[in-house]
Amino acid sequence: MTAPEVSAILVNYNAGGELGLALRSIADELAGRRWEAVVVDNASSDGSAAVVADLAPHVRLVRNEENVGFARAVNQGLAATSGSLVLIMNPDCRLVAGAFASLRRALELSDSCAIAGPRILNPDGTVQGSARGDPDMFTGLFGRTTVLRRVLPGLAVSKRNVLSDAAVRNGRAGVIVDWLSGACMLARREALRSVGGFDERYFLYWEDADLCRRLRARGYQVRYVPGATAIHRVGQSSRSVRASAIRAFHASAYLYYATHVASGALPKRLLARGLLAARCWLHLRLGMQDASDGRVETPP
Numbered sequence: 001m002t003a004p005e006v007s008a009i010l011v012n013y014n015a016g017g018e019l020g021l022a023l024r025s026i027a028d029e030l031a032g033r034r035w036e037a038v039v040v041d042n043a044s045s046d047g048s049a050a051v052v053a054d055l056a057p058h059v060r061l062v063r064n065e066e067n068v069g070f071a072r073a074v075n076q077g078l079a080a081t082s083g084s085l086v087l088i089m090n091p092d093c094r095l096v097a098g099a100f101a102s103l104r105r106a107l108e109l110s111d112s113c114a115i116a117g118p119r120i121l122n123p124d125g126t127v128q129g130s131a132r133g134d135p136d137m138f139t140g141l142f143g144r145t146t147v148l149r150r151v152l153p154g155l156a157v158s159k160r161n162v163l164s165d166a167a168v169r170n171g172r173a174g175v176i177v178d179w180l181s182g183a184c185m186l187a188r189r190e191a192l193r194s195v196g197g198f199d200e201r202y203f204l205y206w207e208d209a210d211l212c213r214r215l216r217a218r219g220y221q222v223r224y225v226p227g228a229t230a231i232h233r234v235g236q237s238s239r240s241v242r243a244s245a246i247r248a249f250h251a252s253a254y255l256y257y258a259t260h261v262a263s264g265a266l267p268k269r270l271l272a273r274g275l276l277a278a279r280c281w282l283h284l285r286l287g288m289q290d291a292s293d294g295r296v297e298t299p300p
């Protein structure tokens with residue numbers, strides 16, 4: 001049997017009908033190529049994983065009896081596939097025509113490029129801000145979803161945390177960045193293998209920033225390719241477990257900071273832990289207010 005060129009890995013948790021749309025967009029993009037896809041289902045209860053049967057034999061299902069988190073599930077998908085190129089994509093994300101070809105060209109133009117990521121849009125066409133600078137103490141204030149960044153987008157710290165479209169010249173190879181959103185990325189399997197895949201200490205969030213940082217430490221590049229486009233309905237899976245998602249976000253943020261930013265500075269780690277705990281409490285309170293008003297927001 002001929003080995004696939006591309007392996008797609010999707011981690012599913014109650015994504016509903018979005019999973020079927022994601023898989024069909026992959027099938028359309030990879031038509032005529034040798035490809036496989038694995039959906040790693042983290043104990044979904046909404047029946048969404050049943051859509052996998054519609055796309056057999058290209059798509060297979062790996063079913064977990066409990067929610068093992070995103071990083072561990074992706075690593076399960078890596079172990080179950082063999083393509084030299086790995087497309088990692090959220091089940092609430094869809095590829096726009098031509099995205100895969102553009103991402104592949106970016107990888108092929110440089111042997112040192114480990115990951116290429118597309119321009120990710122919200123369903124309303126606004127840019128999601130998927131190319132970013134390494135997180136630091138200011139990311140909590142000037143990150144992608146913060147009020148300060150929306151109010152003061154021209155500040156250097158705002159521009160560093162989230163790369164604006166205006167800062168990118170649309171070339172075939174894209175632009176080198178610190179890290180890319182794990183919602184959609186095309187990677188070299190050999191590069192992922194060289195760093196042991198995703199760090200499974202991250203249950204949810206920030207595992208993409210950690211992966212890109214570890215790859216760069218080994219001399220690889222991470223490239224943002226605005227000529228490729230994906231559409232992402234943010235937080236489809238986390239809406240049903242908003243409180244857990246908020247806690248996971250802040251726990252992972254601390255893990256990243258303690259590992260990469262302040263590994264040898266106990267006072268900074270203690271300060272970060274306190275600030276993140278306060279931020280988590282605030283977002284949990286706001287989340288409960290949203291729920292009482294009949295609104296469900298995505299995690300910060």
